[in-house]
Amino acid sequence: MVSVLFVCLGNICRSPMAEAVFRHYVIEAGLENKIHIDSAGTGDWHIGEPPHQGTMLKLKEYGVSSEGIYARQVKKIDFDQFQWIIGMDTSNVENLHKIAQTTHSHVYPFIQFIPGTTYEGVPDPWYTGNFQETYDLVQQGCKNLLNEIVTKQGLSNK
Numbered sequence: 001m002v003s004v005l006f007v008c009l010g011n012i013c014r015s016p017m018a019e020a021v022f023r024h025y026v027i028e029a030g031l032e033n034k035i036h037i038d039s040a041g042t043g044d045w046h047i048g049e050p051p052h053q054g055t056m057l058k059l060k061e062y063g064v065s066s067e068g069i070y071a072r073q074v075k076k077i078d079f080d081q082f083q084w085i086i087g088m089d090t091s092n093v094e095n096l097h098k099i100a101q102t103t104h105s106h107v108y109p110f111i112q113f114i115p116g117t118t119y120e121g122v123p124d125p126w127y128t129g130n131f132q133e134t135y136d137l138v139q140q141g142c143k144n145l146l147n148e149i150v151t152k153q154g155l156s157n158k
């Protein structure tokens with residue numbers, strides 16, 4: 001089983017959006033039994049809450065399910081349990097390295113999966129209010145991430 005964890009600050013805007021969109025593509029590819037997907041926040045303010053209404057509305061608009069997604073905080077054990085830990089922006093990646101207490105080799109910046117972009121990270125709609133901008137980036141990155149995982153890990157839906 002391949003495992004992927006998306007991480008942002010609050011786990012209510014960007015990383016649950018990425019979790020939902022990535023799961024949508026994984027199901028479309030028939031790989032739902034081979035890839036485990038989750039999201040978490042480095043902060044603890046929203047533990048147990050569903051995604052932000054802006055994230056929920058954007059997912060609904062694109063026909064992507066957000067069922068069963070509730071905020072949780074990153075735990076040290078996540079570094080042992082997830083092979084792909086994706087930080088939504090540069091500060092999320094820095095925080096992940098701090099929590100892991102090492103430069104952890106399973107941690108990747110989400111923006112790495114959008115080649116040629118001028119963005120340094122996925123903008124936080126908690127501050128920008130622009131859920132469409134975030135959704136567009138999440139969609140592109142999730143598509144490329146799935147292709148990369150399928151290629152690198154040699155996955156097929158058989």
Ligand code: 4NP
Nearest residue numbers: 008009010011012013014126
């Ligand atoms: P997220 O956005 O990291 O994309 O979930 C935020 C949500 C909540 C807060 C900050 C960022 N907050 O400070 O509560």
